[in-house]
Every structure is written in C-alpha cells, then in structure tokens.
Amino acid sequence: MSNQNTTGHQWRLDWPTSHGRVARAQLKSVPEDFRVEEVLTVSDLIPGEGEHLCLCLEKTGDNTEFVARQLARMAGCRGFDVGFCGLKDRHAVTTQWFSLYRPGMEASDDYFIREVDGHWRVLASARAPRKLRRGEHSANRFAIVLRNVEGSKAEIDEALDRLGEQGAPNYFGPQRFGHDGGNLDRALKMDPSQLNRRKGRAKRGSRGGRDGSKNVLYFSAARSWLFNEVLATRVSDGSWNTCLSGEPAESAAGPTGPMWGDGGTTATDGQEAVERDVVGKWPELERLFAATRMQPERRPLVVQPQELDWEWQGGDTLFICFVLPPGQYATTVLGDIFELEDMSLGRHNE
Structure with missing residues (x-):
C-alpha cells in the first residue's frame, strides 16, 4: 500500500509479510491492553550513589519526552539533564527509568x-554517577491484548508458533514516517549539511538547535524507510532470513540490512548489488547522505x-506476551500475522 499526500509523493507504508496475514484484530482499545516494561540492568547502571x-x-x-520535560520543570534543571533509555508509547501503560541531575540534593x-509520585507512580528510586543514555536498556517486555480477533484460531496458533521459531521481518513501524509519510517529504526539503553543525548550535541554545533536532528526525525517517524498502525486497524474494554473499563480517549473527550513510552500505558482492539497486530507485533520498558524515550501519533483518x-x-x-531488544517494534511483530486496527488513532483518540 502506498500513501499519497498533498505534496504528490507516494510512499509505501505497508510492506510484505513473511507468510501473509491470517487474521484481523483491534489493538490498544484501552491503554491497559498495551503494557511495556523496560528491562534494565539496575545493578550496573544505577548502583545507588552519584549525582543523578x-x-x-x-x-x-x-x-516519554513529555514526562522528561515535566520532570525537568519539577526538578528545576535543564531538559538535557534528564536521561532515559528509550521512547515508550503514549497510548499504553509503560514502565521505564528516568535520571535527573541533582548533585548534592540527596537530603531532599x-x-x-x-x-513526582503525585503525577506518575514511582516504583523504585536510586542514585547513579551519570545520566541514563539511549539504548542502554537490555530489552522491552510487552504484554498485549488483541480484541475482536477475526480469523481461524488454528491458523493463528500455527502462525504464532512459526513466529516463535523464525521471527518476523524487522521493519521500522510506520509511525516513524509521519502521517502519509510527511517526515519523508520534509527530509527531501532539508539541507543535510545542517546535520554536521547541529551539535554546536544546540550547545548555544539557538533556534537552530531545535530545528536541527527536527532535521535529525526527518533524516532518520529517510534512513529507516530505505532500510524497509531493502527488507521488503528480501522478503519478496524469500531471502530475508538468510545471509547473502557479501554480508558484512560484523553481522555474523544473522542477515542484516543497510542503515544508509555516507558511502552507502558496508555490504559487498551480491548483497551490495541488491541494496544499491533498491536505494538507487530513490535518488532524492539517496543523495541526502552524500552531504553528511553519517557512517553506514547495519540493522538485523x-x-x-x-x-x-x-x-x-x-x-x-x-x-500475547514477549520480549524484544531495544529499537524493535511490537507492532511490527504482530503485524506480520494480524491486520491491526489501532484504536488509539483517529476518531478513537478523541
């Protein structure tokens, strides 16, 4: 499925599944139907002493970002002084850690x-020597209720068994790309060279720093969408769960796809040819990366x-319950089996 917006661009926002969807279901009918628990090695990251x-x-x-802003306001610190490991859903019941820079304020x-407990339930607290950083959690634990499921229970059970054995294509979720792919349209209009100056501007607290943060969001959307397009090609030809000739050595744990950067991809041989062929169909997006110093990276397929x-x-x-590594999407996992209707969107979110 492609979505055409007011700019005239058509962006595919629904990609092929591994074996075809076997059922329909409603997701997030109420927040309690979607629970996320951040899994963190507390003894290593939060030892009990420190300025945070x-x-x-x-x-x-x-x-997550709203809570971080409110915590900064309550603590009287800069937004930069609040740390967290990952972004969590709004329309859900989520558990996660935040750090706040409060040196010498242990007594209070x-x-x-x-x-804080008057706004959000505080489950635990401790001191740490440094702020929490993105991606430092080890996993996210999901507990999800799907309602009004339409489909054969036997086929659904079989598909879930297969999911447990083989996994699913590791697409980025469509929410990353904005409504009708709006973040991709904004990526086409941005000056990618601004990304190289973003940090300096942000330190001076100028408007450029805030605009730079938005540019990073749009740039990330473009990078993620190209990954999805490469993965879709691999799903279509049946090679998504198999390493091809030219798989980068650092990806020995399993097949990966490109997070495009300056120079394109680190793959070689046949795999490089596949990836460059797919990305080459979108020259407007591809050329965004030539003006940045963003290094090519890999992501599991x-x-x-x-x-x-x-x-x-x-x-x-x-x-349904399961555990995923950071940066991977529960809706992607479920979307490989179910055609999902997110009840938190549109008129259901009024």
Missing part, C-alpha cells in the same frame, strides 16, 4: 519523589521475540 537521581515510573497516557530526594506466549481469553480476545 534515577526514578522508575509507571505512566499512562503520556509519552524523598520530598521530590513524593512530588529478522526480529526474534523471546519468551513468546499467548492465551485465548474468550472467543475473540487474545493475550
């Missing part, structure tokens, strides 16, 4: 924690859920 106060919060209806921690389990709750309600 770390709080494990349970939140509903608020996204209890008072501050009670203030296969997302493999761990601890996958499920239970039918009545005739058309299905409970």
Whole structure:
C-alpha cells in the first residue's frame, strides 16, 4: 500500500509479510491492553550513589519526552539533564527509568519523589554517577491484548508458533514516517549539511538547535524507510532470513540490512548489488547522505521475540506476551500475522 499526500509523493507504508496475514484484530482499545516494561540492568547502571537521581515510573497516557520535560520543570534543571533509555508509547501503560541531575540534593530526594509520585507512580528510586543514555536498556517486555480477533484460531496458533521459531521481518513501524509519510517529504526539503553543525548550535541554545533536532528526525525517517524498502525486497524474494554473499563480517549473527550513510552500505558482492539497486530507485533520498558524515550501519533483518506466549481469553480476545531488544517494534511483530486496527488513532483518540 502506498500513501499519497498533498505534496504528490507516494510512499509505501505497508510492506510484505513473511507468510501473509491470517487474521484481523483491534489493538490498544484501552491503554491497559498495551503494557511495556523496560528491562534494565539496575545493578550496573544505577548502583545507588552519584549525582543523578534515577526514578522508575509507571505512566499512562503520556509519552516519554513529555514526562522528561515535566520532570525537568519539577526538578528545576535543564531538559538535557534528564536521561532515559528509550521512547515508550503514549497510548499504553509503560514502565521505564528516568535520571535527573541533582548533585548534592540527596537530603531532599524523598520530598521530590513524593512530588513526582503525585503525577506518575514511582516504583523504585536510586542514585547513579551519570545520566541514563539511549539504548542502554537490555530489552522491552510487552504484554498485549488483541480484541475482536477475526480469523481461524488454528491458523493463528500455527502462525504464532512459526513466529516463535523464525521471527518476523524487522521493519521500522510506520509511525516513524509521519502521517502519509510527511517526515519523508520534509527530509527531501532539508539541507543535510545542517546535520554536521547541529551539535554546536544546540550547545548555544539557538533556534537552530531545535530545528536541527527536527532535521535529525526527518533524516532518520529517510534512513529507516530505505532500510524497509531493502527488507521488503528480501522478503519478496524469500531471502530475508538468510545471509547473502557479501554480508558484512560484523553481522555474523544473522542477515542484516543497510542503515544508509555516507558511502552507502558496508555490504559487498551480491548483497551490495541488491541494496544499491533498491536505494538507487530513490535518488532524492539517496543523495541526502552524500552531504553528511553519517557512517553506514547495519540493522538485523529478522526480529526474534523471546519468551513468546499467548492465551485465548474468550472467543475473540487474545493475550500475547514477549520480549524484544531495544529499537524493535511490537507492532511490527504482530503485524506480520494480524491486520491491526489501532484504536488509539483517529476518531478513537478523541
């Protein structure tokens, strides 16, 4: 499926699945139907002493960046002084850690924690020597309820068994690309050379720093969309879960695809040819990367859920739980089997 927006561009935002979808289901009918727990090695990252106060919060209806801004306001610190490991869904019940730079303020921690607990439930707290950084958590644990499931239970059970054994194509979720691919249209209009000056501007606190952050978002959307296009080609030809000749040596754990950068891809031989052929069909996006110093990277083509389990709750309600590494999407995993209707979007979000 391609989406055409007011700019006239058509962006594919729904990509081929591994074996075809076997059912329909409604997702996020209520926030409690989508639970996410951040898995963090607390003993390593939050040892109990240091200048940063770390709080494990349970939140509903608020996204991560909103909570971080509110915590900074409550603590009287800069937004930069609040750390977290990853972005969590707004329309969900999520548990995650935040760090706040509060040097020499240990005596008032209890008072501050009670203030925060008035907004979000504080599950745990401890001190740490440095702020939490993106991607430092080890995994995310999901507990999801699908409602009004339409399809054969036998076929769904079989598909879930196969998912546990083979995994699913590791697409980036369509939310990354904005409404009708709007973030991709904005990427085409941006000056990629601005990315190289973003950090300096951000340090001076100028408007350029904020605009630079948006440019990074649009640039990331373009990079992710090209990855999805390469993965879609590999799904279509049946090679998505197999290493091809030319797979980079550092990707020995399994097949990977390109996170495009200056120079394109680190793949060689036949795999390089496939990736450059796909990306070459989108020269407007490809040339964004020539003006940056962004190094090419790799991302697994296969997302493999761990601890996958499920239970039918009545005739058309299905409970599913699993664990994913950071940066991988529960909706991508489920979307390989189900045509999902997100009830938190559009009129359901009023």
